[in-house]
Amino acid sequence: MGKLIQGIRGFNDILPDAYPIWRFVETTLREILQAYGYQEIRLPAVEKTVLFARAIGEVTDIVEKEMYTFADRNGESLTLRPEGTVGCVRACVEHGLLHKHQPRLWYGGAMFRYERPQKGRYRQFHQIGAEVFGVPGPDVDAEMILMTGRMLRALGLADLELQINSLGTAGSRADYRERLVGYFRRHHELLDDDARRRLDMNPLRILDSKSQSMQGLIAQAPSILEHLDEASRAHIQRVTEILDAALVTYTLNPRLVRGLDYYTRTVFEWTSKDLGAQGTVCAGGRYDGLVEQIGGPPTPAIGFATGIERLVTLIAESGRVLPTPTSHAYLVIVGEEAVAPAYRLAEELRDRLPALRLQVNSGGGSFKSQFKRADRSGARYAIILAAEEVVAARVSVKDLRDDAAQLSLSEAELAALLARCIDG
Ligand code: ATP
Ligand code: MG
Numbered sequence: 001m002g003k004l005i006q007g008i009r010g011f012n013d014i015l016p017d018a019y020p021i022w023r024f025v026e027t028t029l030r031e032i033l034q035a036y037g038y039q040e041i042r043l044p045a046v047e048k049t050v051l052f053a054r055a056i057g058e059v060t061d062i063v064e065k066e067m068y069t070f071a072d073r074n075g076e077s078l079t080l081r082p083e084g085t086v087g088c089v090r091a092c093v094e095h096g097l098l099h100k101h102q103p104r105l106w107y108g109g110a111m112f113r114y115e116r117p118q119k120g121r122y123r124q125f126h127q128i129g130a131e132v133f134g135v136p137g138p139d140v141d142a143e144m145i146l147m148t149g150r151m152l153r154a155l156g157l158a159d160l161e162l163q164i165n166s167l168g169t170a171g172s173r174a175d176y177r178e179r180l181v182g183y184f185r186r187h188h189e190l191l192d193d194d195a196r197r198r199l200d201m202n203p204l205r206i207l208d209s210k211s212q213s214m215q216g217l218i219a220q221a222p223s224i225l226e227h228l229d230e231a232s233r234a235h236i237q238r239v240t241e242i243l244d245a246a247l248v249t250y251t252l253n254p255r256l257v258r259g260l261d262y263y264t265r266t267v268f269e270w271t272s273k274d275l276g277a278q279g280t281v282c283a284g285g286r287y288d289g290l291v292e293q294i295g296g297p298p299t300p301a302i303g304f305a306t307g308i309e310r311l312v313t314l315i316a317e318s319g320r321v322l323p324t325p326t327s328h329a330y331l332v333i334v335g336e337e338a339v340a341p342a343y344r345l346a347e348e349l350r351d352r353l354p355a356l357r358l359q360v361n362s363g364g365g366s367f368k369s370q371f372k373r374a375d376r377s378g379a380r381y382a383i384i385l386a387a388e389e390v391v392a393a394r395v396s397v398k399d400l401r402d403d404a405a406q407l408s409l410s411e412a413e414l415a416a417l418l419a420r421c422i423d424g
Contacts, residue, residue, distance in 0.1 A: 008123070009117055009123065010115070010117035010122045010123025010124065011122070011123055011124045012122055012124065012309075016324075017324075018312065018316075019324075020322040020323065020324050020325075021312050021315050021316055021320075021322055022308065022312055024155075024315070024322050025155060025308055025311050025312055025315070026108065026128070026308070028151065028154045028155055029128045029151050029306070030106075030108075030128075032147060032150055032151050032154060033106045033128075033130055033147075036104070036143070036147050037104050038104040038105060038106040038130050039103070039104065039105055039106070040105070040106055040107065041088060041091065041105045041106070041107050042107065042109075043081075043084065043087045043088060043091055043107055043109070044081075044087065045080060045081055045109065045110060045112075046078050046079065046080055046081065047078070047079060047081055047086070047087050047090065048076065048077070048078060048079070049067070049069050049077040049078060049079040050077070051079075051086060051087075051090055051294065052067060052079050052081075052082065052086055054293065054294060055086040055089070055262060055290060055293065055294050056082070056083070056086060056261060056262065057202065057261025057262070058201075059198060059201040059202040059205070059261075060202070060205065060261055062082045062083070062113060065114065066082055066113040066114045066115055067079045067080070067082055067112075067113070067114065068080040068082075068112045068113075068114060068123075080112035081111055081112065082111055082112060082113045083111055083127070083129075083305065084107050084109070084111065084127055084129040084305060085129065085131060085262075085287070085290075085303050085305070086290075086294070088105060088107060088129075088131050088303075089131070089290055089291055089294060089296065089301070090294060092105075092133060092291075092296070093291060093294065093295060093296035093297075097133075098133050098134060098291065098296060098297055098299050099297070101133075101134065102132065102133060102134035102135050103131075103132075103133050103134070104130070104131075104132045104133075105130065105131050105132075105133075106128065106129065106130035106131075107128070107129055107130075108126065108127065108128040108129075108308075109126065109127070110124050110125070110126055111124070111125055111126070111127050112124055113125075118278070119275070119276060119278060119313070120275045120276065120277075120278025120279075120307075120309065120310050120313060121278050122309060125307060125308070125309050126307070126308040126309060127305040127306060127307055127308065128305070128306055128308060129284075129303060129304060129305035129306070130144075130303060130304060131301060131302070131303035132144065132301065132302050132303070133291070133299050133300075133301045134299055134300065134301070135300060135302075136288070136300040137235060137239070137265070137266065137286060137300070137302060138235045138236070138238040138239040138242070138266065139238075139242065140302060141235075141239045141265075141266040141286060141302055142238075142239045142242035142243055142246075143242075144284065144302055144303075144304060145162065145164070145239070145243060145248070145250075145268050146242075146243070146246055146248065148268075148270060148282050148284070148304055148306070149162065149248060149270075151282075151306070152270060152281070152282065152311075155311060155314075155315060156315065156318065156320060157272070157281075157311070157314055157315070157318075159272075159273075160270045160271065160272050160281065161251065161270065161271050161272075161273075162248065162249065162250040162251070162268065162269075162270055163250065163251045163252075163253040163256050163268065163269050163270075163271065164236075164239070164240070164243075164250050164251075164252060164253070164256070164266065164267065164268040165224065165225065165236075165252065165253050165254055165255075165256040165257070165266075165267050165268075166224070166225060166228055166232050166233075166235065166236035166265050166266055166267070167204075167224065167257065167258075167263050167264055167265060167267055167285070168224065168227070168228045168229055168232040168264070168265065169229055169231070169232055169264055169265070169288075170264065170289060171229060172227060172228050172229035172232055173204070173224075173264075175227055176204075176222070176224050176227035177203055177204060179222045179227065180203050180204065180206075180207075180221060180222060181199060181200075181203045183221055183222055184199055184203060184206060184217075184221070185199070187217055190213075190214065190217045191206070191214065191217075192209070192211050192213065192214060194206075194209065194211070195209060195211075195214060202261070204224075204257050205257065206218070207221060207255045207257045208255075208257045208258070210277060218255060219255075221255070223254035223255075224254050224257075225252065225254040226254075232265055235265055235266070236252075236265065236266060239266055240252070250268075256268075256269060258283065258285055262287040262289065262290040262293070263285040263286065263287050264285075264286050264287060264288045264289060265285075265286040265288065266285055266286045266302065267283075267284070267285030267286070268283065268284055268285065268304070269282070269283040269284075270282040270283070272310075272314055274314060274317065275310055275313065275314065278310060280307070280310075281306060281307055281310045281311055281314065282304060282305070282306035282307070283304060283305065283306075284302065284303055284304025284305065285302065285303075285304075286300070286301070286302040287301050287302070287303070288300040288301065324378070325357065326357070326377065326378030326379060326380075327357045327358060327359045327377050327378065327379040327380075328356055328357045328358060328379060328380055328381065328418060328421045328422060329356070329357075329358050329359070329379050329380065329381040329382070329383050329418060329421070330358075330359045330360075330361065330373065330374035330377050330379040330381070330382050330383070330400075331345070331346055331358060331359070331360045331361060331382075331383045331384075331385060332361055332367070332370040332371060332374055332382050332383065332384045332385070333360070333361050333364075333370070333385055334367055334384060334385065334386035334387065335386060335387040337387040337390070338385050338386055338387045338389075338390055341385065341390040342360060342361075342385045343360065345385060345395070345411065346358055346360045348411070349414070349415060349418065352415050353415065353418055353419055353422060355422045356418055356422060358418075359377050359379065361373060361374075374400060375400055379400060380399065380400060380401055380421055381397055381398065381399055381400060381417070381418070381421065382397070382398045382400055383395050383396070383397055383414065384396040384397070384398065384406075393410065393411060394408055394409065394410055394411075395408075395409055395411070395414055396408055396409075397409055397414060397417065
């Protein structure tokens with residue numbers, strides 16, 4: 001036997017046991033997105049490196065150290081997408097979706113970041129995200145926050161915290177930035193290496209530092225909310241009024257800056273206390289300058305993304321058990337002559353009952369071992385087809401979940417029984 005070549009660190013297999021919760025999360029989010037008028041868009045997992053560098057910002061964690069970048073065989077630099085917004089914007093501009101339209105789009109899929117793998121933080125992870133283009137807000141900002149709240153409640157995650165902030169406009173941020181740099185300069189000795197490096201390039205990102213030693217300094221920093229331009233102040237005010245009217249609880253956190261450079265005005269995060277440092281399960285914000293920055297028409301936009309692994313972990317740890325869908329019936333085949341008729345019968349049943357989950361025994365086996373497999377499959381009924389029954393067009397049926405005697409049924413009676421099982 002050859003030695004196994006194992007999977008890559010930080011790239012997870014999602015095994016069938018975990019799948020019921022994954023499906024529950026994905027289906028729930030998809031249904032809510034559809035209900036709010038979002039349409040699905042599927043985007044490639046790879047884009048040109050320059051696209052991310054330009055859009056996300058050169059001095060962000062993602063672009064500086066987390067991207068999976070490689071040269072393809074033509075020598076072009078490509079990158080596995082670390083997030084979904086940038087590719088979505090690129091696609092919208094490229095396909096002219098933004099002219100006279102206000103698309104609401106959602107997407108899902110794997111994202112890739114070279115981070116230190118730990119609970120809630122992986123190198124391949126999955127997001128569902130959504131974007132609204134062409135609406136300046138604040139109405140849609142509030143609606144998006146309400147929608148994400150609904151998603152989390154629908155998943156049974158009620159005790160999450162919502163934080164919101166406004167990053168203002170490019171102009172107001174420049175003023176604030178100057179004050180912030182002044183403040184950090186005065187406390188230069190307290191800055192860690194990362195922060196010192198960021199001081200000139202991207203001082204706001206220092207507020208997002210996860211370094212414990214700097215939390216005190218960050219808490220005392222000037223507040224961006226006190227340096228907003230008039231329009232941005234009115235904008236965030238209106239967002240909070242709509243949230244208040246909808247009875248949503250939130251914290252205004254002036255230190256919430258988000259890890260990417262492209263945000264303007266409203267930003268928000270939903271966090272859980274139960275995931276340690278990886279507490280953010282859903283995050284988003286407005287990015288009114290990005291579309292133009294990557295070559296599209298000036299278009300206000302807002303979006304969010306939610307990390308599926310973190311949601312799945314929270315649901316699993318809450319002890320919630322979701323049933324694995326099992327077969328309705330398992331077809332046991334007795335004798336070689338019954339094999340072809342069994343597959344014919346199975347296909348006929350599937351024609352008649354499209355919702356039927358029917359597993360046909362494959363690989364032969366004794367009556368006893370087939371019955372064991374039927375039991376292990378979790379199916380409600382074992383259908384037994386033996387050669388002599390083929391001639392009579394009858395089957396035997398045993399209810400595996402009670403002690404009732406075996407029945408002998410015609411194919412029509414079998415179909416009726418299975419139809420009741422599907423409905424029930
Ligand atoms: P964090 O602060 O935890 O690093 P982030 O701000 O980098 O998160 P975003 O870029 O906003 O995250 O991505 C949105 C969501 O995707 C996060 O809230 C999180 O749930 C999830 N996510 C981000 N990075 C990872 C990762 N490496 N592994 C698993 N999930 C992730
Ligand atoms: Mg991150």
